[in-house]
Structure formats: structure tokens, C-alpha cells
Amino acid sequence: MKSETVISIDNVSKKFKIYKDKPLTMKEKLLRLRSNDYEDFKAVDKISLSIYKGETISLIGHNGCGKSTLLKLITKILYPDDGAIKVSGRISSLIELGAGFHPDFTGRENIYTNASIFGLSKKEIDNKLDEIIAFSELGHFIDNPVRTYSSGMYMRLAFSVAINVDPEILIIDEILSVGDENFQKKCFEKIDKFKKNGATIVIVTHDLGTVEKISDRVIWMNAGKIVEEGKADQVLNSYKQHMNGKFVEQKQIEYETLIDSEKEGVTSFHEAAVHSGDGNNWGSKEVLITDVRILNKNGTKTNAVIAQENMIIEIDYAIDKPQKEYIFGIGFYNSDLSLIYGNNTEIDKIKLEDLERNGTLQFHVPSLNLLSGLYKLNVAVVDETHRALDFYKYYMDFTVVSTDKSIGSFSIQHSWTIKNEGAK
Ligand SMILES: Nc1ncnc2c1ncn2[C@@H]1O[C@H](COP(=O)(O)OP(=O)(O)OP(=O)(O)O)[C@@H](O)[C@H]1O
Incomplete structure (x- = not known):
């Protein structure tokens, strides 16, 4: 697999300003009622990573750990403060879907403008038009201005364009929020086809089932850094253990708050049961x-x-x-x-x-x-x-x-084996 590197991320950092007390109104600005103090916050912190041709990579990690920022750096929606990113191949991204749509243009017109952003010629788009419209399931709505679309319709159109431009590299951020279940199924089938055709896929999702199913390699991020990378089951197992620990920590804090309020006279479990x-x-x-x-x-x-x-x-x-x-x-x-x-x-x-x-x-x-x-x-x-x-x-x-995903109440030590030889 470790053939040609198609995305090379070399010691990349991206910081954002976090304002402590930003003036919000004109009055506050003029009277300097609030300071304009800020702190730099590193959303991506010195990340180095090589992604190889044909790999499907999943980025996982809890909210705000920098996954989407890293995708935006790869697709040049954002630029790094430090380090360098090199991408070779036609890239299509399913992030900020429909950002380039003009609200007054019809769906059909927007397909042309949007697909040209991905580098397709008019002729190429002509050839793909029916496929894109059919995939979007918009039917005759395709000739209405997109401002009249529901948010789901809008996303479906944007997704159809992005996924039908035959990218060599596909960048996906939480596609599971697009469309209904059947549409999502169709998207996954399409992604599977890409994979089989040797495309490179980088995906961010919180759906660990999807991660397990489609990834060749999983990258777990925390606080802008890579914590662990490797085969899906190995990294997912560490991640799940970590998340369970976090969940229990949170529960512990809630519990301690409850105990404190009991001290202040709130009825305890014990008293509640009695009374x-x-x-x-x-x-x-x-x-x-x-x-x-x-x-x-x-x-x-x-x-x-x-x-x-x-x-x-x-x-x-x-x-x-x-x-x-x-x-x-x-x-x-x-x-x-x-x-x-x-x-x-x-x-x-x-x-x-x-x-x-x-x-x-x-x-x-x-x-x-x-x-x-x-x-x-x-x-x-x-x-x-x-x-x-x-x-x-x-x-x-x-x-x-528990990290054991079995069903019921108890974990039971077990293993499955298959006996083929001589089986009747
Ligand atoms: N444009 C921005 N300006 C300021 N802060 C930002 C900006 N974009 C992202 N951040 C901050 O950077 C951090 C990383 O955000 P990012 O969206 O990359 O996280 P994520 O891992 O994708 O999270 P999620 O799982 O919630 O989508 C967050 O704390 C976020 O608030």
C-alpha cells in the first residue's frame, strides 16, 4: 500500500484567536468597556502525516480536537501558520458543502458553476449532468432557484456535485448528516466504488461503525495533535477506552456536585428511598x-x-x-x-x-x-x-x-471458531 504519497503534511500548525472579553456593541467598542484581549489557540499543533494513494483514512477524536481544521488545511479552505501541505491529484471535498452556490441560480445552473470549481470543463459537466441530477433525487426541482430548497435538498445537490466529479482524492466531513437514510446508503455505495477504483479518501466522522468498516488507517487526534495512528481495531479500541474514561470522569464530577448539594440539604438517595x-x-x-x-x-x-x-x-x-x-x-x-x-x-x-x-x-x-x-x-x-x-x-x-459491545448485561469471555473440514 505504501506507494505514492498523495497528501504530505509536514509539521503543520494552525492557530486561532480566542477573545477573552471581545467588545460586542458599538458602545462597548467606543467606550472600551471590554478589552480586546485574546489568546492564541492551536487547533492543529505540529502535525506530520503522509497519506498514500488508495488509502482510506479516518480522523477521529472528540469535539474540537482539530479534525475539521486539518481537513480544511488539506483542501486549502484554510492556510497553515507553520509547516507545509502538499497535495497531488484532483481533490474534491465534502466539507462546507454548497458554499459556492448562488441562491438565485437554479440547481442546474449551480451544478455548472460548482463543478467548474472542481476543475471540470463545460463538456465534462454536460456528460455528467444527468448522473448528478439523478443522484441528487431533486427531480423537477432542479430548475428552481436553490434559495427555494430545503436545507436537505440543498445539501443533496451539493453532495451530488462533489461526489460525481471523479476526484482522485475525496475529503469528507461528517457526511452522515446529509439526507435521509437511503441517501446516506447511496453515498456510501458511491464512496465504496471510489475506494475500489483506487481513490484516496480522508474522512472525519464520529460514527465509529463507519470508521471500522471503511478505514485502512485511523488517526486519533486530541488537542490538535495525533495521539495514535494505525489499524482501525487497534486505534478504535484505545479511543473507546479513553472515551469511556472521560465519560466516567464526567459522571464523577456530576456525582460529586450531587453529593455537595446533598450536604446543603438536598435529599440523598438514601433518604429519598425511605421517605x-x-x-x-x-x-x-x-x-x-x-x-x-x-x-x-x-x-x-x-x-x-x-x-x-x-x-x-x-x-x-x-x-x-x-x-x-x-x-x-x-x-x-x-x-x-x-x-x-x-x-x-x-x-x-x-x-x-x-x-x-x-x-x-x-x-x-x-x-x-x-x-x-x-x-x-x-x-x-x-x-x-x-x-x-x-x-x-x-x-x-x-x-x-464497557468497551465490550456485546448485547445484554454481562460480558462473557468467548471466541468464535469455524470448523470447515469434515463438517457435515
Ligand atoms: N475559524 C475559527 N476561529 C476560531 N476558532 C476556530 C475556528 N475554527 C475552528 N476553531 C476552533 O478550533 C478548534 C478545533 O475545531 P475543529 O472544527 O477543527 O474541531 P473538530 O475536531 O472538527 O470538532 P467536531 O468534532 O466538533 O467537528 C475548536 O476549539 C474550534 O472552536
């Missing part, structure tokens, strides 16, 4: 569950955990009336409210007889085998006859994020 009167808490109260926490692998209280990591459920209790024996239990429910896992100290043959008046029990999970989703936690203490002392149904919700 809601919706039947989620019952028991004789001779033994009380006073608090329950989920701790992540760092020992931090949380309501979001990463699959395959260590998790601990801590249960604080207070004994009002001592019992002959205590059985503590937990249960996990999925979002359909089906019990997916339950365990208690009796099942595990742990006899709890002479407990301190106040104490804490820990339920250790060295590697949580749940799939991504929202789960509910039940916690209970009962006596040796299973009489409820304190029983919480749905004590709290917790989120699990």
Missing part, C-alpha cells in the same frame, strides 16, 4: 442500613464504574436490636428492572453472628463483568429466617461503561 413512600424501603428497622457507597478502583465514591475494573460496595449498618444472625445482600437490576445478579452472605456461607453495634461491610468485585448501561443496586439486611430488617429496593443507580 418516598413508594414501597422501596421496608423492614423491622432493628438493624439499619445507614449508608451505601460504590467505590471505584481508586477508592473514590462514585456512581459510574468502568467494566473489568475493581469495584467495592460498602454498606454501613447500625444495630438497634441485636439478632441471632445477620444476612447482608446486594442485587443488581438492569434498566428493565430485571434482577441480573444477586448475592448474600448466606449464599457465600459467611456466618455473621456477633457484630459490633456499628460497622461496615464490603462487597468486593475484582473485575466487574457488566456491559455498558444503567443499573440499579438493591441492598438488604435480613435475619436468619429471612425476615427483613432493612431492605432497600433500588437504593441507587449506577452506570457501567
